[in-house]
Amino acid sequence: MKIKDHINFLAKESPFAFSSPEWKHLQSCAGCQKEEKPLRELFEALDKTPLPQKSDRFWDEQVLAIGERIHQEEAYGRRSWNPLNWLPAVHHPFSATFASLLILLVLAAGFYLTVPQNPGENPVVALSFDVDEEALPWDRFEDTTVSLNRQAVLQLAQNTLTESLTAKDSPGLDYALDDQSVDLSDFQSSAYN
Amino acid sequence: MSGTEQDLMENDLIRRVLAGEQEAFSPLVKEHQRSIYYLIYRIVQDEEAAKDLTQESFVKAYQSLKSFRMKSSFSTWLYRIAVNTAKNHLRERSRRPMGADNGEEALLDIPDEKPGSLEDQIKREEWARVQKAVAALPEKQRITLILKVYEEKSFGEVSQIMNCPVGTAKANYHHALENLKKRMKHHEN
Numbered sequence A: 001m002k003i004k005d006h007i008n009f010l011a012k013e014s015p016f017a018f019s020s021p022e023w024k025h026l027q028s029c030a031g032c033q034k035e036e037k038p039l040r041e042l043f044e045a046l047d048k049t050p051l052p053q054k055s056d057r058f059w060d061e062q063v064l065a066i067g068e069r070i071h072q073e074e075a076y077g078r079r080s081w082n083p084l085n086w087l088p089a090v091h092h093p094f095s096a097t098f099a100s101l102l103i104l105l106v107l108a109a110g111f112y113l114t115v116p117q118n119p120g121e122n123p124v125v126a127l128s129f130d131v132d133e134e135a136l137p138w139d140r141f142e143d144t145t146v147s148l149n150r151q152a153v154l155q156l157a158q159n160t161l162t163e164s165l166t167a168k169d170s171p172g173l174d175y176a177l178d179d180q181s182v183d184l185s186d187f188q189s190s191a192y193n
Numbered sequence B: 001m002s003g004t005e006q007d008l009m010e011n012d013l014i015r016r017v018l019a020g021e022q023e024a025f026s027p028l029v030k031e032h033q034r035s036i037y038y039l040i041y042r043i044v045q046d047e048e049a050a051k052d053l054t055q056e057s058f059v060k061a062y063q064s065l066k067s068f069r070m071k072s073s074f075s076t077w078l079y080r081i082a083v084n085t086a087k088n089h090l091r092e093r094s095r096r097p098m099g100a101d102n103g104e105e106a107l108l109d110i111p112d113e114k115p116g117s118l119e120d121q122i123k124r125e126e127w128a129r130v131q132k133a134v135a136a137l138p139e140k141q142r143i144t145l146i147l148k149v150y151e152e153k154s155f156g157e158v159s160q161i162m163n164c165p166v167g168t169a170k171a172n173y174h175h176a177l178e179n180l181k182k183r184m185k186h187h188e189n
Helices: A003-010 A015-019 A021-028 A030-047 A056-081 A093-114 A150-166 A173-178 A184-191 B003-018 B022-044 B047-063 B074-095 B104-108 B118-135 B139-150 B155-162 B166-188
Strands: none
Touching: A021 A030, A030 B118, A030 B139, A030 B166, A056 B022, A056 B047, B003 B022, B003 B074, B022 B047, B022 B074, B022 B139, B047 B074, B074 B139, B074 B155, B118 B139, B118 B166, B139 B155, B139 B166, B155 B166
């Protein structure tokens, strides 16, 4: 029911209202008759509320403004999807994607070159108990009063080296041979020919 | 043009917009901008805000056009967007400190008119009285009243726009009229 119909109905002017069951009820109900007057006045008052009158130009400008806002929102939306938004020079989505892939490639290559391939393994330390006879300082034994055979010296050197390597902060073979505490007498019995 | 004819024509325009023809949205704006503007104006009672919120409503409609299932009319769907946009604006405005920008007094923004006869002045005072009473209604009752009385929507349409059952829409309308009558009577006294 339109507002005019509301008013007409309440003002008893509408043919529709005259024939309606509501109208017939209104004619016979004192309570509803009492309610009718303020309701009619209310609709009349509501119907009088003025609206701001706008020119055709206003509506044309609204259409243009809406089109402009849609255009701006779309442009902003496209930029939002650009994976390189932080680069103001990159506006095209294809170039942005290409640049992103390039950067990823460079980062991956750098990672591959700098990080050890088997980071869980310890570095291999070569340990050999084979003593190079030629490298041994035979002259150190020239002053000994006892004559050591070659095999006994080698055994002594190898044992000393083993002890020093298993000790913490091993100084190596030189330390073992320089150490004055090395008692060669233990080997005398087995070293003599 | 009948509602069905208009719906068919508008649905065709919507399909064209969704197919990428942005210009097809313009006839939809031209067709509905007046009703949307005045609906929003009646809710927020502020010309500048109504202008901006009308634009915002159409932008939102354009952006979410994919979600329009064409089960209801485009007009009803658009009204729902406009009502929600206006409600959000009212909530934001109520959070602002009074006196800043446009506060409560904006709800009683009377359109500029040149000072006329005594009769005109009485009319304006009468209108301001009604407007004050309408503005004092709870939000749901006020919007239901506007949709029923000014926009001439059926209860079915009001329930779709307000996203509530038809019974709730009827109850809101009834309470709005009752409250208005009481408030008008109170002002007279």
